[in-house]
Amino acid sequence: MSEATVLPAGAALPVAPLSPLRLLRTVLRNPMEAIPAATLTEPIVQQGVFSYRRVFVMAPELVGQVLTAEADAFVKAEAMQRALKPALGEAILTADGERWRWQRRAAAPIFRHERILGFLPEMLTAAGRTRDRWLALPAGQPVDLGHEMMRTTFDIIVDTMLSGRGDIDVDRVEQGITDYLGATSWAIALAMLHAPAWTPHPGRRRAERARDYLRDELLRLATARRGADPAGHGPEGEERRDLISLLLQAQDPDTGQAMDDQDVADNLLTFITAGHETTALALAWSFYLLALHPAVEARVLAEIAAVTGGGPLRPDHVPALTYVRQVIQEAMRLYPPAPIVARTAQRDVRLGDLPVRAGTPVYIPVYSVHRHRTLWEEPDRFDPDRFRPELAKARHRYAFLPFGAGPRICIGASFATLEAVAILATLLPALRLSLAGNTAPGLQMRITLRPSPGLLMLPARRAA
Ligand code: HEM
Structure with a gap:
């Protein structure tokens, strides 16, 4: 056991406040390094002066105020909007107010519990393809786990949200999303410095080409489907009612307004982008932690064997894998795929004793909340038993927020959890994954929290 290899939270976070120029350089290199270390110990931290002031909120009751009780006092943070809107338009993730509300209502039916359970066959098929690909590798060949998981979750999101896939070029779309997200740090840093959105920066042309390709492809798909088969009929003529x-x-329902093709395309791209990389990262970090904690891995394998009776994993087994789910929750606590939830105050508010002026960025550093010294015992230790139902119930509901909270909580939270359990429980009994090399990966933030420089692991067939 090597619990010490779980990255201690304080390792990356700066103790002294950063000047605007250092802040720019730090955000460009890695926004994680711009989160002050005091966020691990304090309930709320304010930094910067005048228009560079920003507030970090960690105390669960204040997090609840920002995300739920006074959610109407906040909008999505301007820096994130500048990074994402050029590609995603005014769709469900990026819109605010009424425009957001009705898009959320429109997409909600596909995320109902029974509907999500119905996606399990696609999830298990995609996971099975990854397992077979790994089993066919020559012995000793490492895999880039982040990339492998993204490939798996990308297939699942496209298969479930766009049944029949249309005719999109999956590889090019995936590459386009990576190219686009790669340049978002510039947009975020420039917004923090109040530089105009047109300011040139490295990687801009590549990101614009990626954005144009993605928007054209999905618009083409939406237009073709509206013309041919808006209800999406399956091979037997049944309505598929996909996303x-x-x-x-x-x-x-209030205005009778419908979505035009561009709105539909923006939402499709939003779901594909928001729905695959996050889940892939939750899985990559879970496999990493299991490789470091063989006793936990043995319990996971024992649970899977008990639930499946040693046979193949079936859709009805997946919801019963409660310990596997706890492992994924604990991995998302230590390495939240969305490490910061960001807002801008729209009006003057008071958070605890702190008056916050309209226009101030308010960040919830989920990473720090999840490792906060006053909220968790031994916060840097990997211990899935923290998520035993009775312990989880006793905890403050805003102390664990991998999916955010309040009205803007992730619409795909249950989908992602079920998907991650299904993939992990398909791969782990067939293959043992060990770390290729013995250095712990660092943390890199590109909207999501990625292992840096990557996570190479060696899959080896388990003895039958
Ligand atoms: C482990 C995987 C995932 C994580 C950690 C995650 C995390 C998050 C977080 C933190 C938010 C809230 C952002 C905010 O309040 O500013 C969010 C929103 C969202 N997520 Fe996820 N997500 C995951 C998987 C998914 C999946 C699988 C889908 C789609 C199938 C999805 C679709 C969305 C959408 C559409 C929103 C915007 C919801 C709204 O604003 O109404 N996510 N996600």
Whole structure:
């Protein structure tokens, strides 16, 4: 056992406040390094002066105030909007107010519990393809786990949200998303310095080409589907009611307004982007932690064997894998795939004793909340038993927020959890994954929290 290899939270975070120029350089290199170390111990931290002032909120009751009780006093943070809106438009993740509300209502039916359970066959098939690919590798060949998991979750999001896939070029779309997200740090840093959105920066042309390709592809798909088969009929003539058909047929109950093709395309790209990399990272970090904690891995394998009786994993087994789910929750506590939830105050508010002026960025550093010294015992230790139902219930509901909270909570939270359990429980009994090399990966933030420089692992077939 090597618990010490779990990265201690304080390792990356700066103790002294950063000047605006250092802040720019730090955000460009790695926004994680711009989160002050005091966020691990304090309930709320304010930094910077005048228009560079920003507030970090960690105390669960204050987090609840920002995300739920007074959610209407905040909008999505301007820096994130500048990074994402050029590609995602005014879709569900990036819109605010009424425009957000009706898009959320339109997409909600696809995330109902029974509907999500119905996606399990696609999830297990995609996981099985990854398992077979790894089993066919020559002995000793490492895999880049982040990339492998992204490939798996990308297939699942496209298969479930766009049944039949349309005819999109999956590899090019995935590459386009990576190219686009790669340049978002510049947009975020420039917004923090109040530089205009048109300011040139390295990687801009590449990101713009990626954005144009993605928007054109998805618009083409939305237009073709509206013309041919808006309800999305399957091979037997049945209505598939996939995400694209729900969006094409959605009508705002108050205004009667429908989505045009561009709105549909923006939402499709949003779901593909928001829905695959995050889940892939939760899985990559879970496999990493299991490789470091063989006793936990043995318990996971024992649970899977008990639930499946040693046979193949079936859809009805997946919801019963409660310890596997706890492992994924604990991995998301230590390495939250979305490490910061960001807002801007729209009006003057008071957070505890701190008056916050309209226009101030308010960040919830989920990474720090999840490792906060006053909220968790031995916060840097990997211990999935923290998520035993009775312990989870006793905890403050805003102390664990991998999916955010309040009205803007991740719409795909249950989908992602079920998917991660299904993938982990397909791969782990067939293959033992060990670390290739013995250095712990660092943390790199590009909207999501990635292992840096990557996570190379060696898959080896388990003895039958
Ligand atoms: C482990 C995987 C995932 C994590 C950690 C995650 C995390 C998050 C977080 C933190 C938010 C809230 C952002 C905010 O309040 O500013 C969010 C929103 C969202 N997520 Fe996820 N997500 C995951 C998987 C998914 C999946 C699988 C889908 C789609 C199938 C999805 C679709 C969305 C959408 C559409 C929103 C915007 C919701 C709204 O604003 O109403 N996510 N996600």
